[in-house]
Amino acid sequence: MRGKWEDHVVISGAGKSDFARRSGRSELDLAVQASRDAIQDAGLTPADIDGIIAWPGEIPAPMGFSGPAALRVSDALALGELTFHGSWTEGASQLAGLFSACHAVAAGVAKHVLVYRATGESSGQGGGGRSAVHPVDNNGIVGNFSWLRPFGAVSAAHWMALMATRYVHEYGLKPEQLGWVAVNNRAHAALTPHAVYRDPITIDDYLESRVITSPLRLYDCDVPSDAAVAFVVSAVDTVPDLRAPVRIEAVGSAYSGRPFWDQWTHPTHMASHAAAKHMWSRTDLRQDDVDVAQLYDGFSFILIAWLEALGFCGPGEAGAFVEGGERIRIGGQLPLNTGGGQLSGGRVHAHSLLYESCVQIRGEAGARQVQGAQVALTSAGAGPLGGAVLLTPPR
Amino acid sequence: MTALTPPLPRLTPESDFYWTSGATGTLSLLRCSACGFYLHPPTPQCRACGSADVAPQPVSGRATLFTFTVSYQQLLPSIPAPYVVGIVALEEQDDVHITTRIVGVDLDEVRIGMPLQVRFEQHDDVYLPLFAPVPA
Numbered sequence: 001m002r003g004k005w006e007d008h009v010v011i012s013g014a015g016k017s018d019f020a021r022r023s024g025r026s027e028l029d030l031a032v033q034a035s036r037d038a039i040q041d042a043g044l045t046p047a048d049i050d051g052i053i054a055w056p057g058e059i060p061a062p063m064g065f066s067g068p069a070a071l072r073v074s075d076a077l078a079l080g081e082l083t084f085h086g087s088w089t090e091g092a093s094q095l096a097g098l099f100s101a102c103h104a105v106a107a108g109v110a111k112h113v114l115v116y117r118a119t120g121e122s123s124g125q126g127g128g129g130r131s132a133v134h135p136v137d138n139n140g141i142v143g144n145f146s147w148l149r150p151f152g153a154v155s156a157a158h159w160m161a162l163m164a165t166r167y168v169h170e171y172g173l174k175p176e177q178l179g180w181v182a183v184n185n186r187a188h189a190a191l192t193p194h195a196v197y198r199d200p201i202t203i204d205d206y207l208e209s210r211v212i213t214s215p216l217r218l219y220d221c222d223v224p225s226d227a228a229v230a231f232v233v234s235a236v237d238t239v240p241d242l243r244a245p246v247r248i249e250a251v252g253s254a255y256s257g258r259p260f261w262d263q264w265t266h267p268t269h270m271a272s273h274a275a276a277k278h279m280w281s282r283t284d285l286r287q288d289d290v291d292v293a294q295l296y297d298g299f300s301f302i303l304i305a306w307l308e309a310l311g312f313c314g315p316g317e318a319g320a321f322v323e324g325g326e327r328i329r330i331g332g333q334l335p336l337n338t339g340g341g342q343l344s345g346g347r348v349h350a351h352s353l354l355y356e357s358c359v360q361i362r363g364e365a366g367a368r369q370v371q372g373a374q375v376a377l378t379s380a381g382a383g384p385l386g387g388a389v390l391l392t393p394p395r
Numbered sequence: 396m397t398a399l400t401p402p403l404p405r406l407t408p409e410s411d412f413y414w415t416s417g418a419t420g421t422l423s424l425l426r427c428s429a430c431g432f433y434l435h436p437p438t439p440q441c442r443a444c445g446s447a448d449v450a451p452q453p454v455s456g457r458a459t460l461f462t463f464t465v466s467y468q469q470l471l472p473s474i475p476a477p478y479v480v481g482i483v484a485l486e487e488q489d490d491v492h493i494t495t496r497i498v499g500v501d502l503d504e505v506r507i508g509m510p511l512q513v514r515f516e517q518h519d520d521v522y523l524p525l526f527a528p529v530p531a
Contacts, residue, residue: 140405147436149402150523151496152466152474161464162482162494169462169507213466213480260436262482262494267462 001106004282008106010245011391013042013232014358019194019346021122023226028068031118032076034228042232043243044112046077049232050084051110055097055117055349057087060135064124067117067228077114084110092253092275093296093380093387094349099253101233111235117351118228125224144260144384156298157221159261159383161213164301167267168215171316173304175215177323179206181300181336182219182343184325189340191330191368196223196346220300225346229355245394246358249375252279252388261383271386272296272309272379279388280311285375287311290390292360292370293334293377294353297341302382310379310388330370338368350380354389361391401473403521410437412451417515417522423451424491433488456513458483458526463497463505479505483526499527 001008015037017030039046054070070085084104088097094117101113134154136145153159167173183203189195201219209218239245256274257264264270280286287310295306307318312334322328328336339345339356346352357376359365379388404414413435416423425434427441428448440447463481470476478496485491497505498514511526 134402137402141402142405142407146404146410148494150404150521151480151494151525152401152471152478153480153494154402154470158464158466158480161466162462162480165464166462166507211465211467213464213468216464262492263436263490265490265492 005103005106006248006250006282008236009102010234010236010239010242010247010394011231011358012112012234012238012242012245013038013040013044013230014355015039015041015230016194016352016355017118017228019196019225019227021196021223021225024123025120025226027064027118027120027228028072028076030120030226030228031068031073031116031230034118034230035073035077035114035116038114038230038232041243042112042234043241044232046079048112049079049114051082051101051104051113052079052085053097053101053113053115054087055094056089059089062125062134064120064122067119073116082110084113092255093385094351095354095380095387095389096253098231098233098354099251099387102248102251105233105235111238113233114230115233116228116230117349119348120226121224121347122226148261155213157213157216160299160301161216162262163264163267163270163305164215167301167304170267171319173319175207176203177319178215178220178300178304179203180322180325180328181297181303182206184322184328185297185337185341185343185345187325188330188338188368189344192339192345195340195344196225197344216299216301219343222298222342222347223344225348227346227348227352229348229351231354239394244362246361247392247394249285249390249392250279250283252276252282254278255386257384259384268305268308268315270305270382271384272306272381273386275381275386275388276309276311276379279390283390285390289375290334290377291373291375292338292357293379294337294339294341294356295379296350296353296381297337297343298347298382300343303336305382306379310377330368335370338365338370350378353380354378357391361393399473400518401471401523403518406520413437414521416451416453417517417524421453422456422513422524423453424485425449426452433485433491435491435493454485454487457486457529458493458511458513459486459489460497460505460507460509460511461492462507465502465505477502481505481526483511493524496525497527498525
């Protein structure tokens with residue numbers, strides 16, 4: 001392989017299902033809708049697809065979380081022979097499936113790989129609460145959850161709130177600063193037709209919202225949704241056949257640190273740190289070159305941690321960076337989460353963030369388009385999950 | 396298992412010593428006999444020096460509060476809300492973190508850095524290590 005592997009692949013298609021709360025639709029239905037949309041968006045047909053990968057595959061999890069296995073989606077789409085197929089449960093963040101698809105295409109294993117994430121978390125969990133029921137509890141917990149769940153640390157909200165409290169202790173992050181992440185995302189969701197929550201909120205609405213687990217309030221938490229997003233990753237030599245390919249400038253997938261949620265000794269030195277460093281090592285572009293960024297916002301604090309891990313501001317400076325919203329709105333210095341992120345757009349585990357980056361690079365974002373966007377950054381994960389990717393238009 | 400039983404760990408060869416150590420009234424962690432490094436969560440060889448000579452060893456049970464969160468949602472019947480989840484740093488080696496519940500303290504008196512002492516909540520063979528303030 002000549003040059004870096006990123007140069008051998010493109011994202012050819014980006015598709016989505018409808019996004020909704022409590023749609024009652026099956027995850028397979030959502031996955032198929034998004035996949036057909038992505039394949040058509042690429043300018044391809046299902047007969048062109050020779051690879052498929054899911055994140056995370058059918059793993060034991062609360063109702064609606066996992067989505068359908070890759071071969072079930074292949075079956076529903078009546079795909080032909082697949083030279084690459086599977087699910088990616090561990091790895092460099094929720095985008096590990098996409099990265100893996102890129103590696104397979106760059107290595108010549110397949111030419112057009114379908115990647116998807118489908119979730120029915122909103123319908124699946126109904127009013128029951130995400131965390132109250134988990135199949136890992138049934139026969140005694142093993143592995144990572146065994147260190148957390150017996151003590152009531154049953155939700156990612158707890159794991160991130162713990163890091164957020166430490167960050168507040170070290171740097172004095174104020175609620176009136178953190179709240180701007182939620183307010184900004186909601187303002188951008190208002191411009192995004194498919195976002196789940198689109199009515200604007202103010203910083204006072206944020207401050208009045210109930211505390212879920214301190215210091216995180218309701219508006220600090222992303223929205224469980226019924227939604228799917230899919231991509232097609234294609235070999236660069238197929239570009240003449242494609243409608244609007246998007247170039248991958250660099251991927252950060254490195255890992256360093258212990259594989260737990262609670263062993264980090266600094267609240268922003270999570271897996272995001274190694275992934276960010278790795279991404280910047282694979283490109284000559286720098287922070288100032290980024291025109292628009294979708295930073296992981298499973299909880300608002302995660303976006304704060306990413307801003308610092310990626311070097312957009314120094315340690316302890318992210319609160320001041322987002323405060324007031326001027327820097328991070330569309331038209332600002334670094335427009336963030338232009339599709340409403342996951343806090344307002346709906347949780348599709350980073351895939352909706354990458355979708356928004358593709359739309360921005362193509363100039364197809366309508367009312368929320370960042371004018372002249374040439375470099376789009378997407379980051380995914382928190383705790384032991386971290387991945388980042390820079391997109392640009394074709395050269 | 397009753398409504399008062401929280402989700403419990405399975406006793407496995409890797410960590411059963413940890414979850415049952417409270418039966419002696421003392422918390423035990425895996426420690427390297429060669430270099431003295433504590434290994435938590437446990438690993439079969441020392442992460443510091445590579446020695447395979449590792450064994451559970453009692454610790455003081457003293458720790459300081461690294462961080463915490465007050466959880467207001469009623470999520471588990473076994474743990475009434477609000478409750479405090481904390482990560483404590485072990486006195487013997489402060490990069491050993493233990494996620495736990497902080498008990499025996501008013502919600503508004505929980506502070507990062509406060510000294511804590513282990514106490515156990517027994518569920519059959521499993522003794523969950525909880526932490527409470529050291530009496531003044």
